[in-house]
Amino acid sequence: MSCVRDLLAESTLLGGDEARREAEVLLCAALNKPRSYLMAWPEAEVAETLVQRYRDWLLQRSQGVPVAYLLGARDFWTLSLQVNESTLIPRPDTELLIEQALALNLSDSATVLDLGTGSGAIALALASERPRWRIVAVERSTKALEVAIANAKQLGLERVRWLSGNWFSGLDERFALIVSNPPYIAEHDAHLDTGDLRFEPRAALVSGVDGLDDIRKIVSQAPQHLEPEGQLLLEHGFEQGSAVRALLTATGFLNVASYQDLAGHERVSGGSWPGMVR
Ligand SMILES: C[S@@+](CC[C@H](N)C(=O)[O-])C[C@H]1O[C@@H](n2cnc3c(N)ncnc32)[C@H](O)[C@@H]1O
Secondary structure, eight states, X not given: OEEHHHHHHGGGXXXXXXXXXXXXXXXXXXXXXXXXXXXXXXXXXXXXHHHHHHHHHHHHHHTTOOHHHHHTEEEETTEEEEOOTTSOOOOGGGHHHXXXXXXXXXXXXXXXXXXXXXXXXXXXXXXXXXXXXXXEEEESOHHHHHHHHHHHHHHTOTTSEEEESSTTTTOOOOEEEEEEOOOOBOTTOGGGGSGGGGGSOHHHHBOSSSSOHHHHHHHHHGGGGEEEEEEEEEEOOTTOHHHHHHHHHHHTOEEEEEEEOTTSOEEEEEEEOOSSOO
């Protein structure tokens, strides 16, 4: 039999600064116990089936598979979301988009559109904070959409309307707010061959030569789907702020601004649409 302390010592298989922390996360998940259990009971013996599950995860993690895919879950905002290989793993960066959306002075019953919802992270975080907002979420990947719908059910946030589609196609309504964390990585960006990105769906990440193809489409089509004074908020790469502001301004958006994450990087930009022109 192996004990907790010996199993955690196997974290050396992972290497790197995060090895010990990740091994603790995996062992907690295998045992279905909190981290305090590992600290309190280092000599506790672990059943062989659980040891096998933990070692299997450790091996896959050593080969790069993201912890979120191994556990099938990732925390985002205040929610625990199911994820799998069909969905992007929601990032803390995207919480900046949620903060900015919630800071807008929208009515209690505002209509909101989340484009490229993936696991449903943005739509569900907003639904959890603003239960009366009428939220529509669009996703092109039917497998990702299944995960989003399962998350809504599990979290009891079933008021979100889920649509399978290509950005605005088939949508004929207008919204007070459109939010999106679209694909925005340039197709030859070397980061695509590193870390979790290697395992995530390319269609969730890559957007043309400069990473801006999808943002260009969304910015150009958004005016036809915004109410007067409607707001558009987009997440983007940390070096894309000025390009996204330029696109918004050239399209006719007003009050164009970018918002910084805690590291001081511009990660979200947006603006308001003056009226029902076009
Ligand atoms: C960067 S991921 C964001 C996922 C999720 N919103 C989040 O923040 O975790 C981009 C998402 O857009 C979806 N997507 C890509 N192209 C799309 C399109 N043309 N129409 C709708 N969704 C699209 C991808 O499948 C992916 O789920």
